[in-house]
Amino acid sequence: MLSLIVTVAFFTLESGMHHLLSLQLPDLSKPRLLETILMGGILFTFGAAVFIQIMAAVVSASPFSRAWAIHLRNGLYVNSVFDRIVRSLYSHGNEQKPQVIENLDQIKREPSIELKQREVVKL
Amino acid sequence: MHHMKGTNIANKQVDIFENLNTHQEQLVATLRKVCKKIAPVWPLENFVAVNPYLGFSNKKFGSVAQELAATGGIQMTLPTSFYVQKINEGRITANDIAAVLKKRSSSTNAQEFIESLGNVQNHDDKTSTIATVADIATQVTNKDWGRFIVGRISTWAASYFDNGQAIWAAADQESGLFEAWKAEASLDHTPEMSGLKGFRKLIKALPDHPVAATQVALEKLGIPQDGMSLYLHRILLRLGGWSAYAARLDWDNELYGGKDGKLIEFLAVLACWEACLLESLNKPELATKWKGATAMLSQVNVEKDLNKQLVKKLILQEAFDAAAQRNLIGRFHSKKTVKHSKAEQAKAQAIFCIDVRSEVYRRNLELADAKIETLGFAGFFAFAIKYVPLGHESGEANCPVLLQTGRTIREEMPDQHEHQSALNHRILHRQVQQVWTSFKSGAVTCFGFVSPMGLFYLPKLFSDAFGWTRPVPNPNTVGMKDNFSENKSISLATDTNDPTVGIPLDQQIQMGQNALKAMSLDSEFGKFVMIVGHGSTMVNNPHATGYDCGACGGHTGEANARVAAAVLNNPEVRKGLLTANLPIPANTVFLACLHDTTTDEVSILNQRDVPAEKMEELRDLKKSLAMASHAARTERSVRLISEVPSQLDKAMFARSKDWAQVRPEWGLAGCSAFVVAPRERTKGIDFDGKSFLHSYEWQKDQEFLVLELIMTAPMVVTSWINLQYYGSTVDNKNFGSGNKTLHNVTAGVGVLEGYSGDLRVGLPIQSIHDGEQYQHEPLRLSVIIEAPIEAMNRILEKHEGVKDLCDNGWIYLMAMDETGKVSYRYAGNLKWEEVDRF
Numbered sequence: 001m002l003s004l005i006v007t008v009a010f011f012t013l014e015s016g017m018h019h020l021l022s023l024q025l026p027d028l029s030k031p032r033l034l035e036t037i038l039m040g041g042i043l044f045t046f047g048a049a050v051f052i053q054i055m056a057a058v059v060s061a062s063p064f065s066r067a068w069a070i071h072l073r074n075g076l077y078v079n080s081v082f083d084r085i086v087r088s089l090y091s092h093g094n095e096q097k098p099q100v101i102e103n104l105d106q107i108k109r110e111p112s113i114e115l116k117q118r119e120v121v122k123l
Numbered sequence: 124m125h126h127m128k129g130t131n132i133a134n135k136q137v138d139i140f141e142n143l144n145t146h147q148e149q150l151v152a153t154l155r156k157v158c159k160k161i162a163p164v165w166p167l168e169n170f171v172a173v174n175p176y177l178g179f180s181n182k183k184f185g186s187v188a189q190e191l192a193a194t195g196g197i198q199m200t201l202p203t204s205f206y207v208q209k210i211n212e213g214r215i216t217a218n219d220i221a222a223v224l225k226k227r228s229s230s231t232n233a234q235e236f237i238e239s240l241g242n243v244q245n246h247d248d249k250t251s252t253i254a255t256v257a258d259i260a261t262q263v264t265n266k267d268w269g270r271f272i273v274g275r276i277s278t279w280a281a282s283y284f285d286n287g288q289a290i291w292a293a294a295d296q297e298s299g300l301f302e303a304w305k306a307e308a309s310l311d312h313t314p315e316m317s318g319l320k321g322f323r324k325l326i327k328a329l330p331d332h333p334v335a336a337t338q339v340a341l342e343k344l345g346i347p348q349d350g351m352s353l354y355l356h357r358i359l360l361r362l363g364g365w366s367a368y369a370a371r372l373d374w375d376n377e378l379y380g381g382k383d384g385k386l387i388e389f390l391a392v393l394a395c396w397e398a399c400l401l402e403s404l405n406k407p408e409l410a411t412k413w414k415g416a417t418a419m420l421s422q423v424n425v426e427k428d429l430n431k432q433l434v435k436k437l438i439l440q441e442a443f444d445a446a447a448q449r450n451l452i453g454r455f456h457s458k459k460t461v462k463h464s465k466a467e468q469a470k471a472q473a474i475f476c477i478d479v480r481s482e483v484y485r486r487n488l489e490l491a492d493a494k495i496e497t498l499g500f501a502g503f504f505a506f507a508i509k510y511v512p513l514g515h516e517s518g519e520a521n522c523p524v525l526l527q528t529g530r531t532i533r534e535e536m537p538d539q540h541e542h543q544s545a546l547n548h549r550i551l552h553r554q555v556q557q558v559w560t561s562f563k564s565g566a567v568t569c570f571g572f573v574s575p576m577g578l579f580y581l582p583k584l585f586s587d588a589f590g591w592t593r594p595v596p597n598p599n600t601v602g603m604k605d606n607f608s609e610n611k612s613i614s615l616a617t618d619t620n621d622p623t624v625g626i627p628l629d630q631q632i633q634m635g636q637n638a639l640k641a642m643s644l645d646s647e648f649g650k651f652v653m654i655v656g657h658g659s660t661m662v663n664n665p666h667a668t669g670y671d672c673g674a675c676g677g678h679t680g681e682a683n684a685r686v687a688a689a690v691l692n693n694p695e696v697r698k699g700l701l702t703a704n705l706p707i708p709a710n711t712v713f714l715a716c717l718h719d720t721t722t723d724e725v726s727i728l729n730q731r732d733v734p735a736e737k738m739e740e741l742r743d744l745k746k747s748l749a750m751a752s753h754a755a756r757t758e759r760s761v762r763l764i765s766e767v768p769s770q771l772d773k774a775m776f777a778r779s780k781d782w783a784q785v786r787p788e789w790g791l792a793g794c795s796a797f798v799v800a801p802r803e804r805t806k807g808i809d810f811d812g813k814s815f816l817h818s819y820e821w822q823k824d825q826e827f828l829v830l831e832l833i834m835t836a837p838m839v840v841t842s843w844i845n846l847q848y849y850g851s852t853v854d855n856k857n858f859g860s861g862n863k864t865l866h867n868v869t870a871g872v873g874v875l876e877g878y879s880g881d882l883r884v885g886l887p888i889q890s891i892h893d894g895e896q897y898q899h900e901p902l903r904l905s906v907i908i909e910a911p912i913e914a915m916n917r918i919l920e921k922h923e924g925v926k927d928l929c930d931n932g933w934i935y936l937m938a939m940d941e942t943g944k945v946s947y948r949y950a951g952n953l954k955w956e957e958v959d960r961f
Contacts, residue, residue, distance in 0.1 A: 002555070002558055002559065002562070003562070006562070006571070006572070006576070007571075009576070010571050010574070013574065014574070046566075049566050050566045050567050053565070053566045061295065066295060066306070066310075067310050070307055070310050070311055071310070071312075073282070074311065074312070074313055077312050077313060077316055080312070080313045080316040080317060081316065083317065084316060084317060084318075089266040089267055089268075089270075089271055089317060089318075090265055090266055090267070091261065091265060091266070091267045099196070099250065099251035099252065100251055100252060100253065100254035100258050100259070100262075100416065101193065101251050101252065101253050101254065101419055101423060102415075102419070
């Protein structure tokens with residue numbers, strides 16, 4: 001029912017817009033080879049995304065599908081490649097390096113005032 | 124393992140503590156001890172306050188500050204400059220500092236101490252921590268490996284712990300934590316692409332068992348035995364957020380009689396990462412430096428109190444606490460004693476939650492009508508229920524997280540026919556919503572959706588942005604017609620199919636009796652007794668449940684108030700209470716109410732229970748409530764809005780549905796005191812909405828059972844809240860959640876700051892700071908109880924956990940005498956000292 005309403009709304013709007021704008025817009029030119037390839041590529045990835053989304057819910061969790069889930073969630077490592085290219089792991093400047101305790105004196109730095117201990121009087 | 128498929132999850136997850144050898148058992152003991160140092164964090168759906176120092180209450184505040192500074196770089200005080208400013212403003216006096224110095228047996232003069240602060244530089248506040256492999260590797264390779272590890276583990280954890288946010292869970296949630304991580308890490312190419320050679324191979328070579336793997340990792344790392352727990356604590360703190368989440372899973376398991384182990388497995392993941400990082404980088408310089416660092420572990424372990432800079436800041440913090448106490452005690456001393464006279468029946472008695480936000484409202488309600496009395500009690504009103512809203516299958520625990528839930532209570536409509544129609548309506552609404560959402564976000568359908576439907580969302584976008592409409596419906600009323608929401612109530616009836624549902628009469632009587640006794644309300648009932656739960660209303664705020672009632676487990680107190688009122692209005696229960704010497708007059712009606720802490724509106728939820736002849740009185744009461752609401756809003760607006768607008772009420776209401784508002788209200792910011800005494804002691808004192816108030820009359824408390832309850836439950840919980848605010852204020856990086864405007868909800872359980880990094884715990888900076896100054900100043904809780912000192916000592920002696928809190932400087936305990944003055948201060952080890960007279 002809901003899908004019927006939306007489908008009708010979709011086609012009504014699309015054809016309405018077509019009716020309104022078709023006279024104003026230039027005719028489609030025949031796509032060149034590069035454009036055809038690009039369009040084909042986009043349509044293919046779109047189709048693949050749809051296919052994966054539908055299949056992911058249906059396919060039972062096999063080691064193979066698990067492995068692919070991991071690779072896909074990592075964006076097929078495109079991000080890691082870019083990170084490597086822009087050297088995102090490198091820390092810039094010294095202030096980002098972690099301060100670690102290298103010797104005890106480092107943290108035992110004397111305070112600017114010595115807290116004098118009161119002498120304990122033994123009775 | 125394929126033949127195992129289909130068996131339930133419990134069987135699939137192996138008990139990690141079985142079949143261990145002696146050496147491994149020793150290791151588990153160490154691991155468990157370290158894991159206890161991580162405080163749990165609750166998910167966003169019931170974000171209750173937790174003491175971030177929960178595992179440390181058996182140690183002195185000062186030595187914990189030393190330990191956390193060395194292991195996690197965690198601050199436990201604000202920078203010196205904050206305290207210097209307070210000295211300059213006159214808030215901290217030389218006397219306050221002198222008293223602290225004297226207590227520490229230091230002969231330094233307070234004046235000398237203050238002068239020495241003048242030349243303090245900011246670098247004082249930098250801390251250095253014990254090293255991890257990632258830290259040393261960062262120094263050697265100049266690449267930030269710490270951040271890398273946090274990012275990788277956090278990405279995996281968000282998928283493993285996912286609570287319904289992801290459409291497609293990539294991690295194997297049915298396997299054990301370590302097993303699932305190992306499976307993923309031995310497939311993930313990211314570490315290798317970032318320069319860690321042969322990382323997957325190293326992971327694969329690790330044992331499958333988490334304890335065995337930890338053992339191997341620690342051997343590879345060469346951690347000395349005496350530095351072991353320091354090091355393990357250090358690596359846990361690097362992913363403190365997810366560690367806290369794992370600790371919460373253990374907490375819930377243990378509360379219901381299960382086993383811990385999640386955090387131990389998580390720790391195994393962290394240790395394996397460190398070991399594999401060391402091996403895979405395989406640099407001689409790294410190996411040498413790391414060897415030096417492991418030797419340092421043992422040395423740091425021996426010398427505990429080594430950071431002298433910190434000692435000074437601890438003195439300043441203690442002086443700041445002392446100054447606040449001086450102020451608090453002074454308010455009681457300058458208060459005129461009110462004569463306790465009760466000639467006629469009170470118009471109403473309103474029982475509020477002990478929450479600091481109730482204090483403002485209570486004071487204003489008493490001013491609005493002197494014949495209305497108010498009381499304070501934990502906001503679940505001693506009814507620890509599991510509440511199932513209409514159309515829901517499972518319930519939520521509406522009780523403090525320290526307790527197990529009791530009876531299950533279902534929401535219902537009083538009329539059978541109406542109930543069915545409301546139920547159908549709500550379920551249909553939800554189903555349509557689900558179809559619509561999946562349609563909007565589906566890969567194919569989303570394109571078809573945007574072009575015809577997109578424009579129709581424009582008006583709502585505008586009206587939401589200008590605050591004319593509420594961006595999302597209130598979860599309480601979603602899918603309900605207005606008249607349904609008005610009429611809904613709860614059912615106490617028992618269900619033969621499910622023995623946990625409903626409350627049988629004998630239990631109703633028992634629960635009613637316990638509640639009234641605990642509230643010190645056993646005679647002189649008013650014409651109305653209002654049971655006021657509280658909740659907040661806000662939109663687009665992931666931490667919204669943190670503003671709801673903590674005593675109701677991060678829910679509103681509505682259900683608990685409804686149950687309490689229904690039980691106490693039940694004529695059968697009243698008959699039963701009569702025999703227990705609790706005579707409730709026939710003309711007393713219990714009203715279930717809800718205090719909205721964002722707008723300060725109080726609504727009465729069970730008006731249908733009020734008989735017709737009392738309608739006039741009810742109208743009168745409502746008038747007083749409206750006056751008090753307006754006064755409370757006006758008072759709160761001073762802290763909340765810098766320029767007072769012409770239409771103040773409207774401006775305050777607008778905050779509750781403004782999706783760009785980072786501070787819909789101040790919550791419990793400022794909480795620093797807890798007074799346990801009859802209301803006459805605190806009546807007329809303005810606590811600025813910063814004090815918890817609990818009603819208690821020790822003269823009525825035989826054997827001090829109620830006092831024991833107060834000191835072991837509300838006092839501990841208020842200290843949790845206070846220390847959550849304290850931790851978020853003094854170290855927002857580690858125990859707070861950073862900048863609210865950058866929050867992204869992850870896994871449906873918590874927030875990240877930005878797109879990556881650790882899960883963030885605690886409160887955002889916007890909840891404690893107004894952009895110019897702290898709205899929550901770091902003060903440890905001052906508890907004032909009117910009760911005999913011997914009785915308190917007996918309870919402290921019996922409950923070591925509570926005694927630890929008082930002995931080790933996590934809370935300050937004081938006693939009030941029979942004249943309402945604060946007379947004695949707990950000095951530790953069951954000794955008390957007299958409070959100086961001002």
